[in-house]
Amino acid sequence: MASEELAAVRELLRGLDLGPLSIAQRRAAGESFASPPPPGTTVEPIDAGGVPAEWVIASGVTSSHVLLYLHGGGYQGGSPAMLRNVVAHISAAARCRALSVEYRLAPEHPFPAAVDDALAAYRFLLKDTEPATIAVGGDSAGGGLTLATLVALRDAGDPLPAAAVVMSPWTDLALTGDSVRTRADVDLMIKPAGARESAELYLAGADPRHPYASPLYAELHGLPPLLIHVGDAEVVLDDSTRFAAKARTAGVDVTLEVWDEMPHVWHAFVGLLPESAQAIERIGAWLRKRWSRD
Numbered sequence: 001m002a003s004e005e006l007a008a009v010r011e012l013l014r015g016l017d018l019g020p021l022s023i024a025q026r027r028a029a030g031e032s033f034a035s036p037p038p039p040g041t042t043v044e045p046i047d048a049g050g051v052p053a054e055w056v057i058a059s060g061v062t063s064s065h066v067l068l069y070l071h072g073g074g075y076q077g078g079s080p081a082m083l084r085n086v087v088a089h090i091s092a093a094a095r096c097r098a099l100s101v102e103y104r105l106a107p108e109h110p111f112p113a114a115v116d117d118a119l120a121a122y123r124f125l126l127k128d129t130e131p132a133t134i135a136v137g138g139d140s141a142g143g144g145l146t147l148a149t150l151v152a153l154r155d156a157g158d159p160l161p162a163a164a165v166v167m168s169p170w171t172d173l174a175l176t177g178d179s180v181r182t183r184a185d186v187d188l189m190i191k192p193a194g195a196r197e198s199a200e201l202y203l204a205g206a207d208p209r210h211p212y213a214s215p216l217y218a219e220l221h222g223l224p225p226l227l228i229h230v231g232d233a234e235v236v237l238d239d240s241t242r243f244a245a246k247a248r249t250a251g252v253d254v255t256l257e258v259w260d261e262m263p264h265v266w267h268a269f270v271g272l273l274p275e276s277a278q279a280i281e282r283i284g285a286w287l288r289k290r291w292s293r294d
Contacts, residue, residue, distance in 0.1 A: 002261040003274045013188035013263060023107070023201075027077045034081055035271065037088035049124030051117045052102040054080050058092035065096040065133045065291050068122055068161070070149070072140025072168075072265060074198035075114060076106045083139070086280070089270050090137070093284025096291075099125065103145070110204035115212050118149040123158065131159040135287055139265045140236075141198075143169025147215035147243070150223050163290040165227045165283050168265045169243070170236055171216040173199040174208040177238025186233040189264040195235065216243050225253040227286045229279055231262030255286065 021029065037043065040059030045052070056069075069087050071078040080087070080100035091098045103117035125134055138146040143166035153160055180192050199208060211218030216239065226247060230240035237258070244256040259266070262275060267283075270276040 005273050006261060006275070009263065009266075009269050009273050010188060023076055030073065030077050030082055031079065034083075035085040037085050038092070041084075041088040041091075043084065046099070048099060048101060049120040051121045051124070053121055054084075054100050054102075056080070056084055056087045056091055056098040056100050058088050061091055061095055061097060063095050063097065064129070065094070065287075066125060066129055066135070067091070067094060067096050067098045067165075067287070068118075068125060068134060068136045069098050069100040070103065070118055070136070070138035070142035070145045071100065072138065072142040072170075073105070074170075074195070075111075075141045075145075075202035076198055078105075078142070083268070086139075086268050086270060089277070089280045090283055093280050094135075094287040095284070096135070096287065106202040107204065111202050111206050111210075111213050114145055114202075115148055115152055118145055119152055119156075122149065122153065122161075126159065132162050133291065134161040135163045135165060135290070136161050137165035137167075137283075138169070139167040139267065141170050143167055144171050144173075144215060144239075147171060147226075148212045148218070151215055151218040151220070152212050154222050160222075160224050163225045163227070163287060164223075165229075165287065166240075167229045167267050167279075168231065168234055168236055169228065169239060170195075171214060171239040171243045172236075173203060173214045175199065177236070177242060179237035179239075180235050183233060183235045183237055187235045187264060188233075190235050192235060216246065220247045220250040220252055223247065223250075223252045225290055226255065227283065228254065228256045229259065229267070229283070230257075231259050231264065231266055233261055234264045236264070257282070
């Protein structure tokens with residue numbers, strides 16, 4: 001049974017209609033909804049191998065473990081500042097430092113610019129951080145980008161991180177999952193038409209089934225352990241369930257959690273929705289367990 005607070009979150013989402021806005025207006029609107037991180041959070045801008053990024057470190061965290069975080073936003077919006085509160089809560093739950101990456105956005109910088117930036121930021125970390133102490137994570141498009149980055153790193157022969165965490169990942173830019181249709185009426189954040197537009201702007205003519213754009217179509221052998229969170233009220237539900245099934249078949253250690261009634265990236269409502277805090281705590285516990293094995 002979902003919490004009573006979910007009704008208030010749904011009403012908030014029903015009041016948002018970014019469809020008629022330009023990309024610039026959508027970006028500005030998204031930034032206006034950003035919540036500040038908890039008191040005591042350290043936020044420090046940094047050049048991560050030529051890619052703008054920021055360290056987000058929860059109060060009291062001194063661990064050498066690092067989460068490389070890739071924000072969502074349909075590859076055309078979002079920023080580290082917009083997700084700073086969520087990342088700070090994950091930093092506290094996982095007791096790790098987080099490097100939140102401001103990768104280039106479409107349509108100004110189409111595929112594979114985001115992948116290139118994620119790879120550059122990860123390789124920046126490798127200069128003075130052991131891969132066994134690194135995890136990669138992200139939400140929505142950033143979740144798909146996380147998985148694509150793992151595939152690209154494996155293909156290039158780079159040392160892989162210890163684990164990866166993705167929240168409501170967009171793994172199929174071809175939008176072939178049944179949930180695109182079956183969840184369209186209950187998903188208050190993503191509409192199929194808007195997702196198709198975002199995919200077209202990001203791909204700029206590239207194959208939507210390219211494994212670095214849509215990791216659902218990649219060979220998945222050799223990837224590190226994965227935690228996947230997705231809500232049952234999401235058009236991208238099948239992006240998670242199908243990816244998890246394919247990864248398991250390839251021998252990957254996958255933990256898939258489908259949360260009843262939860263909207264797209266419900267983690268972002270931490271402070272408003274009890275399930276947000278619960279999900280972030282589960283992410284933190286899972287990451288701590290993975291790191292404790294090394």
